[in-house]
Amino acid sequence: MSGQPSETCTLEQNASRRSFTYDNVWISTVAEDGSGELTWGAIWASSGEKIGAKLTLAVESQQSSLVVERINDGVLLFELSPSKESVYKMGPTLFILKIGLKNKGAHSHREDFQTYAARFSDVPAADKFLLTIEMASPEKAKHDWFQKKTDQGSAQMYFHYYGTLQHQQNMLQDYIRTGTYYSAFLNNRVDFEGQSVLDVGAGSGILSLFAAQAGARKVYAVEASDMAKMARLLAEQNPGYGDSIEVVQGRIEEIQVAEKVDVLVSEPIGTLLVNERMLETYIYARDHFLKQGGKMFPRLGRIHVAAFSDEILYNELYGKASFWLQTNFYGTNVSGLHSEAVKQYFQQVVVDAFDPSLLVSASVIKPVDFAEVSEDELYNIEIPLRFTIMHPCIVHGVACWFDVFFDGSTKGEWLSTAPGLPITHWFQLRCVMETPLWAVAGSEVVGTLRLVAHAFQSYDIHATLEVPPIAPGQPHQKVSGLWDLKEPYYRQVNSWWPGAAQPAQQAPNPSQQDRGPEAGAMDAGS
Numbered sequence: 001m002s003g004q005p006s007e008t009c010t011l012e013q014n015a016s017r018r019s020f021t022y023d024n025v026w027i028s029t030v031a032e033d034g035s036g037e038l039t040w041g042a043i044w045a046s047s048g049e050k051i052g053a054k055l056t057l058a059v060e061s062q063q064s065s066l067v068v069e070r071i072n073d074g075v076l077l078f079e080l081s082p083s084k085e086s087v088y089k090m091g092p093t094l095f096i097l098k099i100g101l102k103n104k105g106a107h108s109h110r111e112d113f114q115t116y117a118a119r120f121s122d123v124p125a126a127d128k129f130l131l132t133i134e135m136a137s138p139e140k141a142k143h144d145w146f147q148k149k150t151d152q153g154s155a156q157m158y159f160h161y162y163g164t165l166q167h168q169q170n171m172l173q174d175y176i177r178t179g180t181y182y183s184a185f186l187n188n189r190v191d192f193e194g195q196s197v198l199d200v201g202a203g204s205g206i207l208s209l210f211a212a213q214a215g216a217r218k219v220y221a222v223e224a225s226d227m228a229k230m231a232r233l234l235a236e237q238n239p240g241y242g243d244s245i246e247v248v249q250g251r252i253e254e255i256q257v258a259e260k261v262d263v264l265v266s267e268p269i270g271t272l273l274v275n276e277r278m279l280e281t282y283i284y285a286r287d288h289f290l291k292q293g294g295k296m297f298p299r300l301g302r303i304h305v306a307a308f309s310d311e312i313l314y315n316e317l318y319g320k321a322s323f324w325l326q327t328n329f330y331g332t333n334v335s336g337l338h339s340e341a342v343k344q345y346f347q348q349v350v351v352d353a354f355d356p357s358l359l360v361s362a363s364v365i366k367p368v369d370f371a372e373v374s375e376d377e378l379y380n381i382e383i384p385l386r387f388t389i390m391h392p393c394i395v396h397g398v399a400c401w402f403d404v405f406f407d408g409s410t411k412g413e414w415l416s417t418a419p420g421l422p423i424t425h426w427f428q429l430r431c432v433m434e435t436p437l438w439a440v441a442g443s444e445v446v447g448t449l450r451l452v453a454h455a456f457q458s459y460d461i462h463a464t465l466e467v468p469p470i471a472p473g474q475p476h477q478k479v480s481g482l483w484d485l486k487e488p489y490y491r492q493v494n495s496w497w498p499g500a501a502q503p504a505q506q507a508p509n510p511s512q513q514d515r516g517p518e519a520g521a522m523d524a525g526s
């Protein structure tokens, strides 16, 4: 192992669960069987650079060490499992090493790992042990957690997009959004006066300026894109309160600030609440920069999901694919691609502002408490669905929207994107099933909506819906679908959105919506 060990932690037997965080090196140990005996753990090195680790197991007077030369952008899992020691490797970056000690925790789910060449030598079985982990140069491991989980092209386009004033303006001109943040801060001066604040993804710095106006002593405005320079200018040009703002350019996951703060503020919200995966950055900031018991503005988000019926939208999607029915397109028969075209159109989530009368059930609500949720929980969000259908209809799929709550000490405030309310730049979102379901008044529709995060700063959406038979012998209907939240169909948003009159702020052309880091998809999605 190269370099001097700069961090050491010692894990003792009977520590049922302990976590240690060194910058972005995360160490956790777990007693899986509830006995209080340490059975496995992980060192999560969020680094593109190589770092080293030395694990020393001391059993009574004897000790044995294993030096891992590098954990390159990966996770080192160590497992204290029965009998013999061995080291396993899965893929280029994930290692698991098993060291023989206690007759606990046979992890059959890891048995398919390939054997790795390194070995612990002669660890005797015994009841008492100390496991010491020395991290070599963990400071080298900085700057990378965001990079590790994000496609680099996606990130580059994302920050380029937010680096332009026109796209910051698009958000500022969402007066429901901006005005609600303003009143949530200014109506709760008691939460800001004399306090230190961190603005997570400051953009133009507008929320920092609001926090300063609300009386904050010090505001750290952290922004990764070049918009940081504009934020600095705005702070300078608003003397009196702007001078309490310190703009830090960089990703939250790589920067340092001088102190832990009393309050976090952020607008980390995408369509369906979670698009862009910036909530994870908000949670990262909570875990690294917020004082114990500190405030978060906003504090809570809720995803709403309801059944809808919309024959016009359904026919529109089918109609788009009818291009592919042609048997003589400049002398070419393209009809063989029709069924694939239908499939692809139905895989696009539809973003627009729809009439709430299209809803045929009450909404199911999935709360996300930003003060409690772990980053991992945002990787795979499962929402069980149960709808009671209000009137006979064809159910074409699920409609989604969200709201967020500012838990101010003086006044709580909601920002809602529900259909029928004043429109925001997030609009609402619908997943249309290629095969719809028929239902009668009182039909129970059950299913699941599952959001699975992907590296393009977005999510795959999986949904299943079923209607149990209304009477014996009647059919059981069950349908499912898959959508990529990164590839939306922005439908009729131009006519709703005030900014659409200006070319720069038009809703994106669906042809721009490739899975890459297109700026357009963020237009209505941030």
Ligand SMILES: C[S@@+](CC[C@H](N)C(=O)[O-])C[C@H]1O[C@@H](n2cnc3c(N)ncnc32)[C@H](O)[C@@H]1O
Residues within 6 Å of the ligand: 146, 158, 159, 162, 163, 171, 172, 200, 201, 202, 203, 204, 205, 206, 207, 222, 223, 224, 225, 227, 250, 251, 252, 253, 266, 267, 268, 269, 278, 281, 526
């Ligand atoms: C939705 S915009 C909000 C901007 C501003 N706070 C506002 O309310 O108008 C999110 C901003 O966060 C920035 N951002 C996203 N991820 C970030 C990260 N990991 N670290 C720092 N800034 C980030 C983006 O560049 C973008 O300017």
